[in-house]
Amino acid sequence: MAARQMAERHPGAALPPVIALGAAGLAIASAFELLILRTFTRTAIHIPGITALREPYEVLSFGGRYAYFVAITLLMFAVPATAWTLWSRGGPVRRGMAVAMAGFAAMSGLAAMEFAGRLALDTATAGTVAVLAVGTASLTRRWTVAVPIGLFAGAFVLSSAHTLGESAAQEGLLTLRTDSALTAAEVVGVAFALAVPLLARGVLDRVSVASGIVVAAVVFVAFLGNGGATARFLLLWNEGLSGVLPSVAYAGAAGCLAATLAAFARSRNGLAAAGLLLLVTGGIGLHSTYQSGLVITGMALLAMALPNVLEQRKQPENGRAQDRTRGVMPGAPAEA
Amino acid sequence: MLLELVKRRRIAVGVVAVLALAGVLQFTNTNPAVSQTLYLTAYESGKDPGLNPSNGAWKDAVAVRVPLTAQLGSYAAGGGTVQTVSAKALHYNDTLYVRVEWKDATQDDASTRVEDFSDAVALEFPAKTASTVPSVCMGQADAGVNIWHWRADSDAGLKDPVEIYTGASVDGYPSTDTLFYTARAAGNPYANPDLGAVQTLVSQAFGQLTTSTVQDVQGKGAWANDAWAVVFARPYTSEGPDHAGFGAGARTDIAFAVWDGSQDERNGMKSASQFITLSIAGAKVPGGGGFNSTAVILGAAMLIGFTALGIGLGVYGYREGKR
Amino acid sequence: MPKVYNWQLGREMDYRFEGGAAKRQFAAVFNINRCIACQTCSMACKSTWTFSPGQELMWWNNVETKPYGGYPNHWDVNILELQEKANPGGQVWDPAKKDPKTAPYGTFDGKTIFETADGVNTMATGYIPPEADWKAPNIHEDTSTAIPAGGASLPEHAGWFFYLQRICNHCTYPACLAACPRNAIYKREEDGIVLIDQNRCRGYRKCVEACPYKKSMYRPSTRTSEKCIACYPRVEASDPLTEGLPMETRCMTACVGKIRLQGLVQVDANGEWIEDRKNPLYYLVHVAKIALPLYPQFGTQPNVYYIPPRWVPRPYLRQMFGPGVDDAIAAYTNPTRETLAVLQLFRASQRIVFGYRIEQGPKTGELNVGGQTREIFNDTIIGLDSNGGEIVRVTVDEPTAERPGQLNSL
Numbered sequence A: 001m002a003a004r005q006m007a008e009r010h011p012g013a014a015l016p017p018v019i020a021l022g023a024a025g026l027a028i029a030s031a032f033e034l035l036i037l038r039t040f041t042r043t044a045i046h047i048p049g050i051t052a053l054r055e056p057y058e059v060l061s062f063g064g065r066y067a068y069f070v071a072i073t074l075l076m077f078a079v080p081a082t083a084w085t086l087w088s089r090g091g092p093v094r095r096g097m098a099v100a101m102a103g104f105a106a107m108s109g110l111a112a113m114e115f116a117g118r119l120a121l122d123t124a125t126a127g128t129v130a131v132l133a134v135g136t137a138s139l140t141r142r143w144t145v146a147v148p149i150g151l152f153a154g155a156f157v158l159s160s161a162h163t164l165g166e167s168a169a170q171e172g173l174l175t176l177r178t179d180s181a182l183t184a185a186e187v188v189g190v191a192f193a194l195a196v197p198l199l200a201r202g203v204l205d206r207v208s209v210a211s212g213i214v215v216a217a218v219v220f221v222a223f224l225g226n227g228g229a230t231a232r233f234l235l236l237w238n239e240g241l242s243g244v245l246p247s248v249a250y251a252g253a254a255g256c257l258a259a260t261l262a263a264f265a266r267s268r269n270g271l272a273a274a275g276l277l278l279l280v281t282g283g284i285g286l287h288s289t290y291q292s293g294l295v296i297t298g299m300a301l302l303a304m305a306l307p308n309v310l311e312q313r314k315q316p317e318n319g320r321a322q323d324r325t326r327g328v329m330p331g332a333p334a335e336a
Numbered sequence B: 001m002l003l004e005l006v007k008r009r010r011i012a013v014g015v016v017a018v019l020a021l022a023g024v025l026q027f028t029n030t031n032p033a034v035s036q037t038l039y040l041t042a043y044e045s046g047k048d049p050g051l052n053p054s055n056g057a058w059k060d061a062v063a064v065r066v067p068l069t070a071q072l073g074s075y076a077a078g079g080g081t082v083q084t085v086s087a088k089a090l091h092y093n094d095t096l097y098v099r100v101e102w103k104d105a106t107q108d109d110a111s112t113r114v115e116d117f118s119d120a121v122a123l124e125f126p127a128k129t130a131s132t133v134p135s136v137c138m139g140q141a142d143a144g145v146n147i148w149h150w151r152a153d154s155d156a157g158l159k160d161p162v163e164i165y166t167g168a169s170v171d172g173y174p175s176t177d178t179l180f181y182t183a184r185a186a187g188n189p190y191a192n193p194d195l196g197a198v199q200t201l202v203s204q205a206f207g208q209l210t211t212s213t214v215q216d217v218q219g220k221g222a223w224a225n226d227a228w229a230v231v232f233a234r235p236y237t238s239e240g241p242d243h244a245g246f247g248a249g250a251r252t253d254i255a256f257a258v259w260d261g262s263q264d265e266r267n268g269m270k271s272a273s274q275f276i277t278l279s280i281a282g283a284k285v286p287g288g289g290g291f292n293s294t295a296v297i298l299g300a301a302m303l304i305g306f307t308a309l310g311i312g313l314g315v316y317g318y319r320e321g322k323r
Numbered sequence C: 001m002p003k004v005y006n007w008q009l010g011r012e013m014d015y016r017f018e019g020g021a022a023k024r025q026f027a028a029v030f031n032i033n034r035c036i037a038c039q040t041c042s043m044a045c046k047s048t049w050t051f052s053p054g055q056e057l058m059w060w061n062n063v064e065t066k067p068y069g070g071y072p073n074h075w076d077v078n079i080l081e082l083q084e085k086a087n088p089g090g091q092v093w094d095p096a097k098k099d100p101k102t103a104p105y106g107t108f109d110g111k112t113i114f115e116t117a118d119g120v121n122t123m124a125t126g127y128i129p130p131e132a133d134w135k136a137p138n139i140h141e142d143t144s145t146a147i148p149a150g151g152a153s154l155p156e157h158a159g160w161f162f163y164l165q166r167i168c169n170h171c172t173y174p175a176c177l178a179a180c181p182r183n184a185i186y187k188r189e190e191d192g193i194v195l196i197d198q199n200r201c202r203g204y205r206k207c208v209e210a211c212p213y214k215k216s217m218y219r220p221s222t223r224t225s226e227k228c229i230a231c232y233p234r235v236e237a238s239d240p241l242t243e244g245l246p247m248e249t250r251c252m253t254a255c256v257g258k259i260r261l262q263g264l265v266q267v268d269a270n271g272e273w274i275e276d277r278k279n280p281l282y283y284l285v286h287v288a289k290i291a292l293p294l295y296p297q298f299g300t301q302p303n304v305y306y307i308p309p310r311w312v313p314r315p316y317l318r319q320m321f322g323p324g325v326d327d328a329i330a331a332y333t334n335p336t337r338e339t340l341a342v343l344q345l346f347r348a349s350q351r352i353v354f355g356y357r358i359e360q361g362p363k364t365g366e367l368n369v370g371g372q373t374r375e376i377f378n379d380t381i382i383g384l385d386s387n388g389g390e391i392v393r394v395t396v397d398e399p400t401a402e403r404p405g406q407l408n409s410l
């Protein structure tokens, strides 16, 4: 009993460097893909005179697509690798989470080879997200973790509900009216973003808060410009949000996410930062196994990283300003 | 020291391997990811669905309800009146049939008065199937889209006002040659009284929508019980440049847009969906609301498994917390 | 939205595109004081361009009786109201912020139709007048505000109406062009004429909605919008009738009341008129300043200029033509020797007059108008074509001849 508890409470901060590097690479590649492929190449049409810049446009577009393939290659390793890491750290909760991830990975693979239908794949995806959220809450047993992670999973599952309902109908099951789930997902999704700084409680310093405010202001201004059209358009494209809420909500959400990301990065919780970034690049709801994979990897990374953040909170001085300028990404191994 | 070096080299090799593998995937256009958007399956129909939206062939096809949102991305933004379209698809004799239905309390099928705008619906396909979808917003420079645009007023036919206002008294027209219908004389397809109900368009960017040189999509709409139902039909293969291609077993993407004329919706002022997956199944439509048992059983298994796992972890965590 | 300079408003303003679309600009001066509402201009246009099926309700040129009339009904009141609603109490001018070149009427402190639009849903504030509004083009003809018992006398009539002659203004910053989501509307570089490409137009009627003057019109028989084309074959002299020399438009040349003078002026990249002292339009608009733009506050920088009617209450005129009204009426009431000569060019020729020369004549009379004594000289004005060649010559005193008595008894 005691041994198991030891394993749970002290999960061993160090991640195998390959995984840390892979996670960082994945977060960066997916962010690049989000910015270029999903954002720039689709909004460039709104830039006057872009047609004259066809060549740079095509180079960028090609680069964005390449980033997509890099991200998906990394993802194919990242999902099993993070699942394995969780498993090998022991304890029923981590192992249960690892099993869920394996289920998702298996279904994605089967679906890619056309051996599994969408109904099973989509159920497995939403299920994995839900299990990871429950698992993370169980591991940390803190409301500051349970609330934001739960909200994210809630939004994801609500948004998936519509697709699942329609898939069920396609397979001959009863048709449910699930349209309102989409609006609910939107509200819960924004609530998640607004609650996300809770995750960084204790490591949220002034600089992070300031950067959050700057980002919120920038987003707010972006919403003001051209009546929020482009901003809402990007939301829809990238996060699966329809932009029905007032713009302050989205500005606040972006600010909170940015502040938390900054806080994680500044407190040397690179792994948590990478995890959160993956939730953003993956978005809410079912889009593709690629985006779902990003979300699931992100949640798994958070499940591993958040206990460390909580530890750090207990000893606020620990490591905090040790070496601020070290830009080493995810949870650089403290060995040596 | 040596160990570090070996490790580094391994990492470098790993990085190179990942980058190379990504390159191979891109080069061979292999996308290991599976779309998880809504999907619409076109089964083979037992009989010719024709263009009549109330043809019995549609009875067995299952509809997917696709959410629409107002187009707020670019000028002229607007729309949002219609929030859902219900889409069905079938194929018959190497022709793809798509049937769309949506609620609209007013039948706006004339644009006679300056304040009259027509109800309309459009389907959008990527010009070529690729691993990544083009911008749903009229395509992008390196990934075009093919649009099938049905307009209620085109379906109803183009008339001169004197043919509509039969009580009007007119002294006469000096000439009614085409030349004096300026837009018609200028070759504007929408000014042509012989215009079909559906226009095929291609686009590579917002504001660059152009009528295709090949018009091979047929369509017919019917309004009843406060709803429009419109059928589109096109053979799998098309001669048109940048036209979407289909085939049994193939998979592509499809997006929808709806205009409500009574709300002055036209052009960018529309309700539009994101791309969803359209797959063309080789199989016959599973008749009588066909029940796909394999899919359902597998899905149910997943549902039960994950729910059990979730509850288990939750309960365990709760108990541990109590201790 | 990019910024462009609008000299009629004395300030920069928002517009969808960069300015400087034209090098030469179609422009005209209409002398409201002389119009007799014979509608010859309206018929000249209709019988040339809009006599075919689907064009029944189209009057590219119309003459309406103000203040009640309007084609389409109440078009100006409706736009003014929309603008007021968007910027309550703010639609005001500061006549003191003036500059002879860049802000000749002062500065407009309110918002233009482009500035009250959000740039995503609309590019310019406007509305689509329903079909019924186009069906009575001459409604309220000759309807006066009152029939005062004691009659009416200058400077302001107690009961009044006047005729407003309207064509497309071929605006420097056309709202119709800014509004077209298909970019089917363009402004020609060589003469600033604004045209709708009849092949590209899809009948979205965003131009009908956006044009504050309601001069873009919908044609149901072709599902496109059409508008005044400034008789461009005449202006560009491609019509064989012109024999290669630019000619004024149909509605101008047909004018019975001789109220119209149209031409081409040179403009710079800012849309400002390049000084061309001996161009009659430049003289009337920028030197004498007796001709003013119609509702300049809308912001499109319209290019038809009006000599305001002398008898109409000034607040109404200021709303319609801006704060330049008082000076314009004063200058028209007692015109200078040059102004009087230039006014003789109206309808003296069908050819576009690009310049003029005045030969001084003897004093032939003396007048007292508004308490001011003025001498009349019988000067001769010579209208010149773009190469300086003489087109026409007219004198201030109209030549008269008396018929011999015995002929009268015939």
Ligand code: SF4
Binding pocket: C167, C168, C169, C170, C171, C173, C174, C175, C176, C177, C194, C210, C211, C212, C213, C214, C215, C216, C227, C300
């Ligand atoms: S008057 Fe109206 S139609 Fe004419 S150019 Fe100006 S905005 Fe366009």
Ligand code: SF4
Binding pocket: C044, C045, C046, C049, C060, C061, C167, C168, C228, C229, C230, C231, C249, C250, C251, C252
């Ligand atoms: S300029 Fe020509 S087209 Fe325009 S109103 Fe006059 S006559 Fe008609």
Ligand code: SF4
Binding pocket: C034, C035, C036, C037, C038, C039, C040, C041, C042, C063, C165, C254, C255, C256, C257, C258, C259, C260
């Ligand atoms: S022809 Fe001249 S006088 Fe007659 S209505 Fe037209 S503008 Fe007025």
